[in-house]
Structures are given as C-alpha cells and as structure tokens.
Amino acid sequence: MNKRELIKSSFIFNNISESALSRLEKIVARSTFNADSIIFSEGEPAEALYILDSGAVDLIKSSPGGREQLIRAVGIGETFAEAAMFSGENYPVTAIARERSSVLTIRKSDFLQFIRSNPEVSLNMMGAMAKLLRHLNTLVANISLGSVQSRLASYIIERAEREKSSVLKLGIKKRDLAFQLGTISETLSRNLKRLKDNGIINIKGNTITIKNKSMLKSLINK
Amino acid sequence: MNKRELIKSSFIFNNISESALSRLEKIVARSTFNADSIIFSEGEPAEALYILDSGAVDLIKSSPGGREQLIRAVGIGETFAEAAMFSGENYPVTAIARERSSVLTIRKSDFLQFIRSNPEVSLNMMGAMAKLLRHLNTLVANISLGSVQSRLASYIIERAEREKSSVLKLGIKKRDLAFQLGTISETLSRNLKRLKDNGIINIKGNTITIKNKSMLKSLINK
DNA sequence: CGTTCGCTTGAGGCCGTTCAAGCGACGTGG
DNA sequence: CCACGTCGCTTGAACGGCCTCAAGCGAACG
Numbered sequence A, B: 001m002n003k004r005e006l007i008k009s010s011f012i013f014n015n016i017s018e019s020a021l022s023r024l025e026k027i028v029a030r031s032t033f034n035a036d037s038i039i040f041s042e043g044e045p046a047e048a049l050y051i052l053d054s055g056a057v058d059l060i061k062s063s064p065g066g067r068e069q070l071i072r073a074v075g076i077g078e079t080f081a082e083a084a085m086f087s088g089e090n091y092p093v094t095a096i097a098r099e100r101s102s103v104l105t106i107r108k109s110d111f112l113q114f115i116r117s118n119p120e121v122s123l124n125m126m127g128a129m130a131k132l133l134r135h136l137n138t139l140v141a142n143i144s145l146g147s148v149q150s151r152l153a154s155y156i157i158e159r160a161e162r163e164k165s166s167v168l169k170l171g172i173k174k175r176d177l178a179f180q181l182g183t184i185s186e187t188l189s190r191n192l193k194r195l196k197d198n199g200i201i202n203i204k205g206n207t208i209t210i211k212n213k214s215m216l217k218s219l220i221n222k
Numbered sequence C: 001c002g003t004t005c006g007c008t009t010g011a012g013g014c015c016g017t018t019c020a021a022g023c024g025a026c027g028t029g030g
Numbered sequence D: 001c002c003a004c005g006t007c008g009c010t011t012g013a014a015c016g017g018c019c020t021c022a023a024g025c026g027a028a029c030g
Helices: A003-009 A018-027 A108-116 A119-145 A148-162 A174-180 A185-197 A213-218 B003-009 B018-027 B108-116 B119-145 B148-163 B174-180 B185-197 B213-218
Strands: A028-033 A038-040 A048-054 A057-062 A068-074 A094-097 A101-107 A167-169 A201-204 A207-210 B028-033 B037-040 B048-054 B057-062 B068-074 B094-097 B101-107 B167-169 B201-204 B207-210
Touching: A003 A018, A003 A028, A003 A048, A003 A101, A018 A028, A018 A101, A018 A108, A048 A108, A057 B119, A068 A119, A068 A174, A068 B119, A101 A108, A108 A119, A119 A148, A119 B057, A119 B068, A119 B119, A148 A167, A148 A185, A148 A207, A148 A213, A174 A185, A185 A201, B003 B018, B003 B028, B003 B048, B003 B101, B018 B028, B018 B101, B018 B108, B048 B108, B068 B119, B068 B174, B101 B108, B108 B119, B119 B148, B148 B167, B148 B185, B148 B207, B148 B213, B174 B185, B185 B201
Parallel strands: none
Antiparallel strands: A028 A101, A038 A094, A048 A101, A057 A068, A057 A094, A167 A207, A201 A207, B028 B101, B037 B094, B048 B101, B057 B068, B057 B094, B167 B207, B201 B207
16 A cells, blocks of 8 residues: 555544645655564664554563563554553564564654644544553453463454354464464364364364354353 | 642643643542442443542452452552543443542543643643553563562562662552462462572561562562 | 451362374475 | 475373462451
8 A cells, every 4th residue: 555545544543634644754654574573672762653554463572481472463554562652761562573564654753743733643542542451451351360261262252253254264373373362272272172072163174163152152251 | 639739740630731720620520439349340331530539449350250350550640441531432440449549530521622622631641541551561471471479579579679678568468469469368378488488588477578689580570 | 265367378170381292284305 | 106304283191380178377356
C-alpha cells in the first residue's frame, strides 16, 4: 500500500484531516525487516512509534534463562511501542518480525509534537492504549487463572467465531501455536489429544473440527 | 484532603490551570467504601473514572472457579478504570476496597468532554496509561516466566531499594503478600523458609532482613 | 483458660516441563 | 526409484513446582 493510504487506514490516524495527513507524511518513514529479525529489543532506548504495514510482528518478553512469553501478536494497521512514547526511556518488550515485514516509523519527538496540534489523534491513541490494557488484563488472567486446556479452548472458540466456521485450518505450525498459548508443543499435543479423546474436536493434520462447541466453551477459564 | 487539593495532587490533573480546576470541581464527586466492599465488578457497564483519595484499592480478575489474580494495587492519587473511558462498555476488572477508602469519581461523559478542552490532561492520561502498560507487561513476564521464588525476590529487592534499607517491616499480612505475588500463604511460607535456610535473608515475625543482596538479586527471573 | 487468628509444616496430587524416543511426510541425492 | 536425511509432531517416563487438604503451634484476647 502507498504511504498515504496506509496512514489513513491505521487505527490511530483514522479520519485525519488532509492537512494533517500531509504533515504526517513528512515525518513517517518506512522500513523493512526480514523474517526472524529483531526490530527492537527490550531495554533499548525508545526512539520511535511503529505501525505495522505488512507481515507479522510479535512482541515478547524473555527471561535470562531463555524462556519467552508472547505479549502481543501485532495486527496489520496497528501501532506498537505506544508505551515508549509516553513513559520511560526504554522499550519494555522485544519486537520480532515473524515474517518479512514492512513497518512505518515516526520518531518520538516528531510524534509528540504532532499530537499536540492534533487532539483527535490523542483520543485515538488513548483508545488504542485502552484496548491494549484490556488485552493485557485478560492475558494476565488467562495465564494465571487458566490451564493450557482453557487457553486452547478459548483460542479455538475465538477463531471459530471470527471465521464463522466450525472447521479451522490452523495456518501456523503447532509449535508456534503452543508458543502463542504460552506453552510448548508437547503439552499442546497432549491437550489436543485430550479434546479429541473426549469427542469435543477432531484433528486431521493441520485442521481442527469442532464437534461439541458447548462443551468446548465450558472448558474456558477452568 | 479537600477536593481541590486532592485533584491537584493527582497524577493526571497535575499542573492544571485554575479555571480548569474550577470546572473539574463541578463534575467530581466523592464517595466512600468500607473495607472488603466492591467498588465495581468486572463486566459491569463502565460509568466513571476513579481517583483514589485514601485507603487501599485492589484491581483483580477472578475465575469462575473462585481463584483470583491481583492486577494492580492502586496507589493514592492514582486513577483507575482508565481503560473503561476509552474502549468498550464494561469494566475489565473488579475493584475492591481493602480498607475503608475514599475515592473521587468523574462520570465518563463528563470526563470525555472535559479532556477535549484540556489537551494537557490527555497527555497526562497517556502517560498514566503508558505506565500501566509497562506494569502489565512486567506482570505477565513475572507470572509466566518466573517462579514464586523469583517474584518474592523482586518484591524484597524492590521494597528494600525504595525504602533504602535492608530491613523490611512487611506492614501487611503474609496472606495478603502471597496474594500480591500471585500465590498462597503456604507457598510463600515455604519460599521464605528456603531463603532463610540458604542464609539469604532472616525473618523474625513480620520483619525481613536481607543478609545477601547479590544472591537475592540473582534469583530474580529464575 | 479456651478460642481465634495468622502462620508454619507435612503429605499427597496435579499440571506442565524436560529429556528421549518413535513416527510419518517430504525432499534430495545416489 | 529407493535410501536416507530432516522436519514437525506425537508419545512416554521422570521430575519439579505449586496447590489442596489437614494438622500443629504460638500469640493475642476475651
């Protein structure tokens, strides 16, 4: 997509005026990252706000021991590194491009100056941050209160409802799904088997078929 | 504290103009909650922004099974229910007054209208939300990547550094500390014992003395 | 002096991890 | 075209962390 179109289609610059859009174009840069490359690392000085154009970006936290936790899978048109704009000096997470990805960047000082004269962008920004807060709230609850079984159930239900189908083609490796659920492939494998053994779903290769949606729903938060 | 003073001392209305302060006074109400009473519940329609005046308020998520996870212990002068102002219709968490607490409330519509004409408040609000995002990021990491031992170690280190002392008077029941660390009193008890047995800390009643700070630090994120 | 409260300690069990092995699909080179 | 490697996934065995349930114990208090 061309830069102008992309800016307009992003959540935070939605419905922006033409004149503001022109000013924005001057302070927005585009850059590209290869699969598995790091866009920024936790603890680095924060310099820019990012908007995902194409590809896939994960925000993760990692422990000294090498374990990782997915914080957010960034959607296309979404911003990331919002918190770095308004508090602290460093990025709180690491951003990794999972596939070859194109992003827009706005330098922190440029962005802060820009929103001063565009209060409607502030409102959008607060909307975006509020959504994130909600996301993180439920993430905390999912991790601490729910089992892998429960997180897997919500994942399947959520995707089924989004795609309005009871047949899901995963589209990602099970290893990556496990990571997204905060576990490892062995554990995911065992949990899928359990759901299958209980007659709740069917699995064939990379495809899951929901056989008993209400039982699946009843497993959430257990 | 009187209302005017309190508003001025809160983070998001810091350095506000006199005229704005006068307008604020008209839309701010004060209310009081007894210990262990619920201020609002997760899922309820969100009607107001809150500022903690005095007392102690916890924001929690609970599971159908009755388990709870502390999301945030609200500090005095801090706002809560920010996310409810800018996204969605419902509160994402439950707010409980742990002691008798006094809070200021601003109705959602009043607040949204107010910030439109006070862009500096928007900036403060974004600062507050950004801090929260950071807090939640580290909370997720702590819960999912670290053990109870690790969370306990960070808690002790953090308090010791804040209070600039290697002797800590807990000031809360161990049961509540356990909850704050996302565990239960038995597990906390065992972990304190382990630290003591390893010569890292000393415990006498409600007081912890750090004997080996570097070893304690090395346990964080393990 | 007995009850209650907060805390500790023990026994047992569950969930999820690690380590290790097996297995089918697939591709490549002999 | 087959043999052999790799890759993604599954399955088993063992282990460990944390929870539950239950009991014990000292301090505070009526």
